[in-house]
Amino acid sequence: MSKWRAPFSTAIAMATGILLLISLFVPQLNIVRASLLGWAILLSAVALLLGLVNLFQVHLHNIRNKEKGIYSFVLLAGMITTFLITIVQGREGVLADWLFNSVQVPLESSLVALLAISLTLMAARLIQERKDMASQIFAATLVLILLGSAPIFGLDLPLFSSVITPFISRVLSLGGLRALLIGVGLGTLATGIRILIGSDRPFSG
């Protein structure tokens, strides 16, 4: 049975992809496409639940083997508590809302705030330690962007805020980002074609 799994899954993936592709040009197949997309949405929700179960198992294993058990214990305790409270009270419950707005959001925001401090330090060390041309250009661009992002100590610098920074962010940076988008589009197209012709089989293991 296992030897048929890969060809079977490949055939299903190819047929589904081709059917969805054809449905874009044949309006009568819109119902089929809607059904398939509905299945995909349900499956992704199940996958989220499976990820939750897997996370639970991994940290339970850590607690049993005493591998950083304290962190795993805190995580499992928080996860079970939040899950139960949200199940009981619903998403808009008082306690569930408090847990989310007073614990999760400040924690994640604090991590990003720490990122600002570490990035500043790393930029200083970049200038300090790296003397190659690319690093110097990177550091110079960073300083120019910062100078034009807002008034510095309440003092507006028109040369930077109106000329240099807009030129860097909306001309130089935009060119690179457009190239990035084209590359992403071509990569997506290539991946789709590879799956449609059966050359790429990420689902068959």
Add this chain to the structure above:
Amino acid sequence: MTYNYSQDPEEQLPDWLKALRNQQDEEPVADETAAEKPAEDTDGSKEEEEEASEIVETNIPQESPPSADVEEETDPDWLAEIRQRHQEDSTADEREIRDDLEDTQPRLISTPPEEKVEEHAPSDEQLSEAFDEMETIESPEPEGEELAPGEVPSWLEALRPAGADKASGPASATQPSPRKERKEEQGPLAGLSGVLPVEPEITQIGGGKSHSGQLEISRIQKQHRSTLEEMIAGQSATSETVSQKVARPKPWLGWLVAGALLLASLLPLLSASESAPLPAANTVPAVSALYDLIEDLPQSAAVLVAFEVQASLYGEVEIAALSVVDHLVEKEAQINIVSTHPTGPALADRLMREGIGETESYLNLGYLSGGMAAIRHFASHPRETNLLPSLWNAPALQDLETLSDFDLLLIISSDADDARAWIEQVGAETSQDMAAVSSAQASPLLYAYLQSEPATLKGLVGGIQGAASYENLRNQDGAARYYWDSYSYVLGAAILLILSIGLYKRILPGEPQQAAQSEEEKP
């Protein structure tokens, strides 16, 4: 090998030259072969001796002495020179042939030992046939002894096309070539070399083309080969890792940076300073475009808000979104919120309740699982998606069937990829305008959609700077104004820290020990 007489060049000779030839043939020819007949006469039969002598006679070209009288009388000088040179050449050729025959004749006439004959000797008929074949090969007219075998003078031989003489010339038939020098080891021809052809005739026409075993490549191909070899060598060769010791950052430096940034952000907030000027109105076209879009919305317009915000970046996006959403509320728009992030609906509720203070003018459709596929499905069949079904029955949504029924699609996103998914999947399904509010890190990517032709995005507010500009347009002080000074001072502090920490080692001379140590660490 047989000689092709149909191509005999003598037939093409002029008449006067043929006359000379006939006159020359009529003169007596000395029979030298009889004198050279070997005296050794062993067990061979008489018939065999006679046949062998005939073969020898026919193999040896008859030497014809020049008739000087005729030449002097009839030939011009140039022809006399040619004839003399021909005679010299033919004499040399004949001498070589004669030497070869002297080597082969005794063995041809002599018979092998009886034991060998008994073992390998063919029958008499086979032997006679073999000799007949030899006669046929060497002499087409063996019975006419007085007629000399067709010989072509060397000067005429030279006029032949190149290669023809190698294939079918009579001289070549008599001259042993290296390829024919195969020595017979068995049978009555044992000991003879070059009697029978080694290879079929077809293989002897023309010179064999020798093929080199070496690969023939051009100069460009050689260059490509060397380039490929260099690339392969570069891949296999491990690059020497230049180890450079870098001092670990001092712990107090991290505390210094954190303290300076914290101080720069808190001081303006605590002092409620509003010294930093807001960006001038209409300086950012994307912000102005979004402002105009909302201003042009009809009364109670239906607006779909895709709230793709992560909790970690909520602080920044909240400031950017507050002024725009507040503008929508001010226009009494019906806001419908959907999100593909699990935390999105909760954050949207927080924004609307705590930021705007509204609980009635919006509908939170909830979490849309499935990522990009879900967005695609929602764009084509909004009512068939697995959102909260009861909300679709709300009075504000009863008349909405497709996304084009909404007056505006507003994407509030902290990540560029989330916004890109909505733009690409929904853009083809709706004819209504799309606008975005994003974090500062996502806005550069979204500018690509803003400046496309036709523009996919009609307006964009990015980060605190965009929000400050939007508030300036609305002549209203909001969250952006509140944090603008803090933002300004933090940016100034960050620039100062980066430059001062980064450049002090370069500007100020280091301690002697440190300098010496750094010199030693250089590879």
